Amino acid sequence: MSILARMRGVHLSSSLDDFVASGTPYTFQQDSAPAQKAKLVQSWLKKNVPNFWDFNTWPPNSPDLNPCDYYL
Template sequence: MHTKFPAAVIVIVVISSEGDVMPPQFFEEGVRINADGYIHVLETVVKPRVDMVAAGRDYLFQQDSAPAHKSRKTQAWLHSNMPYHWTPDLWPPSSPDCNPLDYYLWGVVEEKVNAKFHNTKDALRATITVVVLNVDRKEVKHACGRFRSRLERVVAANGGYIE
């Protein structure tokens, strides 16, 4: 059975170059993802997880160019609380070729999650959670290890799409 308006959820996941995968954090239904809502999740979920995984080591926090990510308020919070992050002026917009979540993780998750139909948002969330928690750490580490070579290929393509 297909539906004209399939269930959809908003989720955040953080991965590390060592292969660690944060359990998915779902935003409440109907919540508009603005700077305040995003900062709340950064403060209460993401930063504690990153600090635990980094265990005192330096790290680089990368995100995409979503409006809530690049807002002045979010950038000020990141500057004060997660100083090892790439600011929007260092990061090209719409750059899925340069983000391991985009060029690896979300494709794997979508393929496995979309292998079956989900009649409810709870079923969709449950499947996403199972899939994310079972992603192979070695594969995540390998995908993150390709980061530099992918950046070099984007530069060689003058910022164009790479395959």
């Protein structure tokens, strides 16, 4: 793993830890991007995100489950 990738991982992990710990309600929607499917990311999400759905559970191309299409 490159130094840049490790630095990004540390920064992102600390940002996500703070956000999840804040108790703010959120929906993390995966779009099967390689970065979201990475084993490290999936493992972190399973441990830290309540009611986590892995990338295999979220149906592809499902507009009724895609809040980003309607609320951004």
